Amino acid sequence: MNSNTANTDRKTHIRNIAQNLFRKQGYAATSMRNIADEVGIKAASLYNHFKNGKEEILADICFDIASQFFEAIEEVKKMEVSPTVMLGEALKAHVKVIMKNLDASAVFLHEWRSLDAENLQKFKAQRKRYERDFHQIVEKGIEGKEFKNVDVHFFCLGLFSAMNWLYDWYRPDGKLSPDDIADQLFHLLLDGLKA
Amino acid sequence: MNSNTANTDRKTHIRNIAQNLFRKQGYAATSMRNIADEVGIKAASLYNHFKNGKEEILADICFDIASQFFEAIEEVKKMEVSPTVMLGEALKAHVKVIMKNLDASAVFLHEWRSLDAENLQKFKAQRKRYERDFHQIVEKGIEGKEFKNVDVHFFCLGLFSAMNWLYDWYRPDGKLSPDDIADQLFHLLLDGLKA
């Protein structure tokens, strides 16, 4: 048990280091020796934790963060609130996951193309499912006349774009909390820029 | 003259192929042999056109598209129109440059980190200047009470995010023209989603 816990911690530690390097340099430009150096071991030793090598580390990062997005949206879907409120909560939940996992999110968003064929297919299917949850919230809002009759696909794409690039700019030591940021984005989205 | 033109065409042809590969696979994951194969020559021959090698191709792509953004925003700044109209035109101009250079734009947006130290500095300075043009338009709109008193930095970041991820979704054979897309985005931004 103790050794299992220790192994899990070690594996997590390696993943944390890997996702930081993947974020800063990109997946392809980061070598196993590069990761091993930061951990303080030899490259060959990484294969004790990730027997399928580099791609397994990437898959670990991507699917771990994907499951966090899933859990967050599931909580939101349970709420018995109007589409407007629900969209705000979904946005908040999404931004929170990103803000709490800045390195992993960046990898998730930019490096998933490097997954191997099998994982890539699985990844795309999961992402589609997640996007569909957002689509449904917006559709309900349009049906109930809370939202304008916008192109749902177009709107959600813009929404994801704006949300997903926040990490590029967000500084954990800034004055705005994740909630503040999600709130600002949400109100701008609802009411627009026009005075 | 003829040989110069031919050389320019050839160089442009190589760059077009390179930016397509960089977009699809990423800069680090694309080899010189990879590019050469697509062109139909040997890797060593690429160095006749880009004597500083792979990074020079990347720099060419990034700075060419940067200058297109500059030219576009300069035209917009010359207009004697309200901040509202000017923001719409700036948005339209930006989206148009992306739509007309889908491959190059993707490289410009995602792969600039791989520029070497000198080019990286130059690139960041240019980008900052471009962003400042957008900031100024929004600031004028706020001063003139056309826009809400939003956080300019925050707003522009969301705006760029939404604009820049369009290429991820835009299909040249789709029913929406670049102008349609820019218009939709602009009206959503001004008036919001709320019915």
Add this chain to the structure above:
DNA sequence: CCTACCGATCGGTAGG
């Protein structure tokens, strides 16, 4: 634009 080649580094394995 080519052939021929360089040293460096890659992801990964064998075996302990």
Add this chain to the structure above:
DNA sequence: CCTACCGATCGGTAGG
């Protein structure tokens, strides 16, 4: 977790 090592491939150069 290590040493030792593999074949493959990398960006780039020499010389024509």
